[in-house]
Structure formats: C-alpha cells, structure tokens
Amino acid sequence: MSDFKWRHYTGHIILWAVRWYCKYGISYRELAEMLNERGIQVNHTTVYRWVQKYAPEMERRLRWYWKPSWSSSWQIDETYIKVKGRWMYLYRAITKTGKTVDFYLSATRNQKAAKRFLSKALRSTKSYDRPSTLNTDGDPSYGPAIRELKEEGLCADRVEHRRVKYLNNRIESDHGKLKRLIKPVRGFQSKKTAYATIKGFEVMRMFRKGQMDLWCYGQGITGEVRLVERQFGL
Numbered sequence: 370m371s372d373f374k375w376r377h378y379t380g381h382i383i384l385w386a387v388r389w390y391c392k393y394g395i396s397y398r399e400l401a402e403m404l405n406e407r408g409i410q411v412n413h414t415t416v417y418r419w420v421q422k423y424a425p426e427m428e429r430r431l432r433w434y435w436k437p438s439w440s441s442s443w444q445i446d447e448t449y450i451k452v453k454g455r456w457m458y459l460y461r462a463i464t465k466t467g468k469t470v471d472f473y474l475s476a477t478r479n480q481k482a483a484k485r486f487l488s489k490a491l492r493s494t495k496s497y498d499r500p501s502t503l504n505t506d507g508d509p510s511y512g513p514a515i516r517e518l519k520e521e522g523l524c525a526d527r528v529e530h531r532r533v534k535y536l537n538n539r540i541e542s543d544h545g546k547l548k549r550l551i552k553p554v555r556g557f558q559s560k561k562t563a564y565a566t567i568k569g570f571e572v573m574r575m576f577r578k579g580q581m582d583l584w585c586y587g588q589g590i591t592g593e594v595r596l597v598e599r600q601f602g603l
Contacts, residue, residue, distance in 0.1 A: 391569035424569025440464035
C-alpha cells in the first residue's frame with residue numbers, strides 16, 4: 370500500500386516539502402507561502418503534519434545509507450533543545466571527520482541517559498566499525514556509563530575514554546549548524562514532535578556532509594531527491 374494513500378497531494382510533492390523544511394531552516398508558514406507560489410495550495414498546519422509523519426520515516430529508511438564506516442574515534446556531546454518551555458538534551462556523536470554516528474533526545478542529562486545514548490549508538494554499528502576512542506567533555510556521567518557498557522560487553526575493554534574538551538571542538542561546531550535549522554521552529558510543543566522533526570533535520574544535515582554521496586551516484590541534488598523517493602517506492 371502506498372505511503373501517501375488518501376493524501377491530497379502526490380508523494381513527490383509531500384517529500385519535496387519535507388526535504389525543504391528539514392534542509393533550509395525556514396518556518397512552516399514560509400514554506401507554505403513558497404509552495405503556494407508554485408501552485409501548491411496548502412496550509413502551514415498541513416506541512417507540519419507532513420513533517421511529523423514523513424521526516425522520521427525518511428530517517429529510518431535511509432539509516433542503512435547514512436551510517437558512517439569505521440573511524441578511530443567518536444566525539445560525543447549533548448546540546449540543549451527547548452521543548453514546551455523546558456530544556457531537554459540532544460545527545461549526539463560524530464566521527465573524527467565530522468560524519469554523524471547517531472543522536473538521541475532525552476528529558477534528563479545523567480548517567481542513565483548517557484548510557485542509553487551510547488548503547489543506541491554502539492548497537493547501531495557493526496562490531497568492527499566501533500571506535501577505539503570515545504572523546505567526551507567533562508560531564509561525569511559518561512565515565513560510569515562507559516564502564517557499565519564494557520562490563521556488559523557492548524563496548525570493548527580496549528576502548529579509551531578521553532575527557533579533553535578541545536578535542537570536541539568539531540562537534541560543538543556541528544551543534545551550531547544544526548541549531549540554525551532548529552531556530553525557526555521557536556520551540557517544540559512535545560518531546561515526540563521535537564524528536565520527529567530533529568530526525569528530519571539530522572538526515573538532511575547528513576546529505577550536506579556528504580554521508581550519502583556514494584548512493585547519489587554523483588548526481589548532486591538530483592541524486593539526493595531520487596534516493597529519498599526510492600525509499601518510498603516513487
């Protein structure tokens with residue numbers, strides 16, 4: 370069955386809107402105006418529903434393509450996201466070359482949350498693609514979390530944990546570029562909607578980083594569009 374059954378517009382138009390919203394850091398109203406100029410009469414609330422429905426699916430279906438290959442080290446850090454007036458924590462990990470490894474939105478910033486994120490990131494990669502070094506800032510929750518993962522066998526004993534702040538400069542810069550996409554949202558209304566939207570932002574950032582260039586076959590933006598559309602049978 371089509372992923373776009375009962376929708377007023379075709380899958381090509383819907384994915385076009387979702388990609389633009391997640392890629393260019395614009396508001397729903399601005400995107401609705403842009404679509405209206407092109408003959409697509411749609412309300413900004415409809416665009417919002419499209420993003421909530423299809424951005425997480427886009428991230429999930431492209432996961433096989435965006436997972437980076439082996440890197441000797443990961444840089445791990447968290448940034449703040451405001452959700453319904455309160456701060457939540459977006460845990461993120463990138464390789465030493467800047468490619469996104471994984472991300473996780475948590476209501477808390479503690480050892481349990483750090484362990485949950487690290488477990489998610491490690492489980493999502495093959496054992497031979499896991500790093501030999503994990504770089505974090507001075508947050509004390511990472512050390513116990515890594516020790517527990519080593520005891521459970523998910524993290525190899527040989528993995529070195531380094532707490533050197535300047536080594537995380539790359540991920541701090543990466544946070545800033547993601548925040549530029551989040552800024553027009555002006556606050557999320559729930560953790561569920563925040564995480565769904567951030568998944569779309571993250572996957573479009575991965576396209577910009579070149580993580581899926583191999584699967585775009587050197588066709589640039591055309592290859593990007595075709596890769597996304599193929600995941601939905603278009």
